[in-house]
Amino acid sequence: MNKNELTPKPAVIKNIIDETADTKTFTLVFTDPEEQKRFQYKPAQFVEISVLGVGEAPISITSSPSQQGFLELSIKRVGKLTEVIHQLKPGDEVGIRGPYGNGFPADELKGFDLLFVAGGIGLAPLRSLINWVMDNRQDYGKVKILYGARTPGDIVFTRELTRWAGEPDTEVLYTVDRGDPQWQGNVGLVTQLLHRIELTPATYTAFICGPPVMIPFVIKDLLALGFKEENIISTLENYMKCGIGKCGHCLLGGKYICMEGPVFRYNEMKELGFGE
Known part of the structure; x- marks a missing residue:
């Protein structure tokens, strides 16, 4: 074999x-x-x-x-x-x-309130964790999902966004950068949605996934709200060619993103030079 x-x-x-x-x-x-x-x-x-x-x-x-x-x-x-x-x-x-890759620490999150902030196709990996939480809803606290897309036509998983909003103790808000004549929802950056929800940072763990340009701004706003660095979890993009730490393409700050990532807590991201 x-x-x-x-x-x-x-x-x-x-x-x-x-x-x-x-x-x-x-x-x-x-x-x-x-x-x-x-x-x-x-x-x-x-x-x-x-x-x-x-x-x-x-x-x-x-x-x-x-x-x-x-x-x-x-x-x-x-x-x-x-x-x-x-x-x-x-x-x-x-x-x-x-x-x-390492994946999200789903088991460590039991009992926590969860905040998801996604941009564009960045909702795809978060969808995996969100559906895991919904399928094990009794193990988790409140859930808030914030999602931003470029236009109404760029919104992914529309059926599930509606389904998630109907789950107990779950709030879903989404926005677009540019609306169209039929769009009646929010227009603006996804970070603006943070000020439309009620949350207690001490009880929440936040997950971020989206375009690289989006992530630093979301983290900055979460820190300003009072989130601890270790309670902010994001994904880092780097070209993961082989996936097993052999080719070296995704080496960042001494770590192979394909093996020790792509998921990192913000305090770990800072050690890798994120934001510098």
Whole structure:
């Protein structure tokens, strides 16, 4: 048996959801049922997805570990590989290896109130943790979800945003940078939503995921509200080419993001030179 850790496992596309004009969510199942059973992951871990003869790229797992028998990847069309993936249909095969990364500390968060702040496709890895929390709702306190997109047409997971808002002790607010004639919701940066909710920073752990330019501003506002550095958790982006700490592409501050990240608490991010 080939046990090369860089060898992808074949997986079949079972379903595709068009989230926006340039983002699709793919439901995948490994062709080997035993491989599917072995595949266990944490929220915010990622896989390397490949198309033979085209290339490979790291993509966050957006499904929740509480949902067994498949995995979901939400992929934005941004280059050659993702363009090819967007042309695939149910029944087509891709390669998957992983999962990689440390993931969100879901078990450590039991009993805490949770704040999620997402921008754009950054809602994808947070969706994994949010659905984990919703599937284990009795283990967690209040939940507040703040989401920002460029335009109404760029909002992902619209059905789930509505469903989450209907869950007990859960508040969901979202905004767009630019509205359109039909948009009647909030317009402005996602950080503005922080001032529209009631929360006690001492009881909350905050999770941030979105464009790199967004994250420092959210962290600054959370600190101003009184959040402790260790209670602010975010993801760091760096090109994770191999996923197993061999190639060195994602080395930052002496740590391999693909292995010791991509999830870090803010006090850890500062040690890596974040914000300097």
